[in-house]
Amino acid sequence: MQNVVIAGGTSGMGFATAKLLIARGFSVIILGRDIEKLNQALQELGSNARGKSVDATDSETLKQSIAEIGRIDHLVVALSGGKGIGRFSELNLNDLRQGFEGKFFPQLQVAQAVLPYIATKGSITFITSISSRSKAIGTAGLGAINGAIEIMVPTLAKELKPLRINAVAPGVINTTWWDFLPPERKQETFSQYNETIPLGRIGEPDDVAGLIATLIENTYITGQVIAVDGGLSLI
Numbered sequence: 001m002q003n004v005v006i007a008g009g010t011s012g013m014g015f016a017t018a019k020l021l022i023a024r025g026f027s028v029i030i031l032g033r034d035i036e037k038l039n040q041a042l043q044e045l046g047s048n049a050r051g052k053s054v055d056a057t058d059s060e061t062l063k064q065s066i067a068e069i070g071r072i073d074h075l076v077v078a079l080s081g082g083k084g085i086g087r088f089s090e091l092n093l094n095d096l097r098q099g100f101e102g103k104f105f106p107q108l109q110v111a112q113a114v115l116p117y118i119a120t121k122g123s124i125t126f127i128t129s130i131s132s133r134s135k136a137i138g139t140a141g142l143g144a145i146n147g148a149i150e151i152m153v154p155t156l157a158k159e160l161k162p163l164r165i166n167a168v169a170p171g172v173i174n175t176t177w178w179d180f181l182p183p184e185r186k187q188e189t190f191s192q193y194n195e196t197i198p199l200g201r202i203g204e205p206d207d208v209a210g211l212i213a214t215l216i217e218n219t220y221i222t223g224q225v226i227a228v229d230g231g232l233s234l235i
Helices: 010-022 034-045 059-069 093-114 138-159 175-182 184-195 205-217
Strands: 003-007 025-034 047-054 072-077 118-127 164-170 225-228
Touching: 003 010, 003 059, 003 093, 010 034, 010 184, 010 205, 025 138, 034 047, 034 164, 047 059, 059 093, 072 093, 072 205, 093 118, 093 138, 118 138, 118 205, 164 205, 175 184, 205 225
Parallel strands: 003 025, 003 072, 025 047, 072 118, 118 164, 164 225
Antiparallel strands: none
């Protein structure tokens, strides 16, 4: 049974990926900061899941936790952050800096930490965001954070071969990331996207999980950043 580590696997797209991979016969280790959320997720995932409470921004603790896991076949990096959104003229650059500290650097730290333990012919899959290419007003900061991860993917695929390196760029997905909006505003925003997205709906975590599972199982894909956005980037 292959082992998959999912950093940020206690909720949203990471949790959906954990559920799907377990159903497909993988053993899953989820990493998360919140011990209560971690325990709840493990209870739902069942016996083929293990977990560790770890802060991916703490490099030394992260390295120790990864070392304790042992053999790793695949890594999914689902760590996210909400800082860095807003029109450029009003964008707080300290917020943008925190956005990089909350997603860009933790994602890379996890990827570096697993390198001594991951299978040579395994895979690393980053979760970025369609903000890297959507050009939506107010998302220049988010685009910079996610684009910075994506621009590294093909180079890492060459540098770390035959380890496969890919990224998934989700569009508007129904997760708690959107909870920064008041409930009514959140529902209004989703309704607007439902009308404009070519496929007529916002995405669900399972939509993203399916693509991640494909990138893990298909051993002939590397160096790719693949959108799963219902066609949002076509607008």
